[in-house]
Amino acid sequence: MNIRKAVAADVPQILAFIRALAEYERAPHEVSATEAGLLRDGFGPRPFYDCLIAELDGQPAGFALFFFNYSTWKGRPGVYLEDLYVDPHLRGKGIGKALLQRVAAFALENGCQRLQWEVLDWNTPAIDFYRAMGAEFLDEWRNVRIGGEALARLAGAEAAQTLPTERAH
Amino acid sequence: MNIRKAVAADVPQILAFIRALAEYERAPHEVSATEAGLLRDGFGPRPFYDCLIAELDGQPAGFALFFFNYSTWKGRPGVYLEDLYVDPHLRGKGIGKALLQRVAAFALENGCQRLQWEVLDWNTPAIDFYRAMGAEFLDEWRNVRIGGEALARLAGAEAAQTLPTERAH
Numbered sequence: 605m606n607i608r609k610a611v612a613a614d615v616p617q618i619l620a621f622i623r624a625l626a627e628y629e630r631a632p633h634e635v636s637a638t639e640a641g642l643l644r645d646g647f648g649p650r651p652f653y654d655c656l657i658a659e660l661d662g663q664p665a666g667f668a669l670f671f672f673n674y675s676t677w678k679g680r681p682g683v684y685l686e687d688l689y690v691d692p693h694l695r696g697k698g699i700g701k702a703l704l705q706r707v708a709a710f711a712l713e714n715g716c717q718r719l720q721w722e723v724l725d726w727n728t729p730a731i732d733f734y735r736a737m738g739a740e741f742l743d744e745w746r747n748v749r750i751g752g753e754a755l756a757r758l759a760g761a762e763a764a765q766t767l768p769t770e771r772a773h
Numbered sequence: 774m775n776i777r778k779a780v781a782a783d784v785p786q787i788l789a790f791i792r793a794l795a796e797y798e799r800a801p802h803e804v805s806a807t808e809a810g811l812l813r814d815g816f817g818p819r820p821f822y823d824c825l826i827a828e829l830d831g832q833p834a835g836f837a838l839f840f841f842n843y844s845t846w847k848g849r850p851g852v853y854l855e856d857l858y859v860d861p862h863l864r865g866k867g868i869g870k871a872l873l874q875r876v877a878a879f880a881l882e883n884g885c886q887r888l889q890w891e892v893l894d895w896n897t898p899a900i901d902f903y904r905a906m907g908a909e910f911l912d913e914w915r916n917v918r919i920g921g922e923a924l925a926r927l928a929g930a931e932a933a934q935t936l937p938t939e940r941a942h
Contacts, residue, residue, distance in 0.1 A: 705929060
């Protein structure tokens with residue numbers, strides 16, 4: 605097994621992993637990402653994410669995609685893990701744990717004291733796996749999101765006129 | 774009322790707001806942020822957050838602190854609102870909504886389709902306020918965090934030896 609930093613040529617594989625993860629998370633219709641967008645946002649002049657690729661016998665086996673967030677309580681950045689995925693046929697070989705370890709090492713190397721992510725409440729195997737490694741579950745915090753037309757409405761009529769709105773949900 | 778981008782000279786006020794918000798969130802002991810850290814991370818060569826200050830009659834009345842996250846489903850960045858706070862004596866004047874509107878406008882101006890944040894499950898006034906503006910609550914997602922010694926353990930013995938560990942929680 606080998607874990608390496610993703611490069612621009614990995615974008616098609618990254619998008620395939622994103623789609624496979626959304627399928628597992630029962631939300632395949634939610635994926636509107638494109639190769640062009642992932643290329644621009646991960647490998648352009650202003651990267652919005654970092655990505656690691658796990659390989660087994662030279663073949664892509666999984667990925668981790670993450671970025672910095674910021675804790676005002678700690679007064680320092682943290683790492684937010686957006687996606688962690690291992691090919692279902694290759695699970696149980698420690699690939700997920702190895703990816704998570706590398707992300708944890710990245711966090712410490714960058715002066716972060718926290719690694720955060722989200723898990724679906726029905727994903728018991730993942731929840732057990734995370735608990736076993738000492739993760740905490742912050743269940744009194746509810747996740748809130750505003751998007752599409754509601755976001756444009758909030759931003760004001762001017763913004764709504766100059767930017768495309770999204771008919772989502 | 775005036776809303777403006779924070780500058781380095783606002784850091785003492787930002788830290789005061791962070792402490793006041795943590796007090797309201799029943800976690801004042803969680804704040805270990807310092808002025809030096811907030812200055813380095815918000816106004817140095819590599820900014821980790823953006824901050825807006827609301828003023829009423831020339832006095833600081835509240836703040837919003839946020840940064841980019843990334844949606845792999847959308848294939849584009851979003852905005853994550855870490856803190857939103859208005860001085861309790863100045864609530865009910867639309868300051869919180871005005872701050873949120875400016876953050877929403879920032880999101881749209883930067884090509885984001887989503888604004889996300891978290892709210893404590895007992896904070897009913899805030900929950901009602903967010904729902905009224907069209908926000909969704911993503912309650913099937915649980916927030917997970919690993920920090921301190923558990924993070925160092927996960928990263929591996931090597932990282933744990935070279936970096937300071939934290940005795941938290």
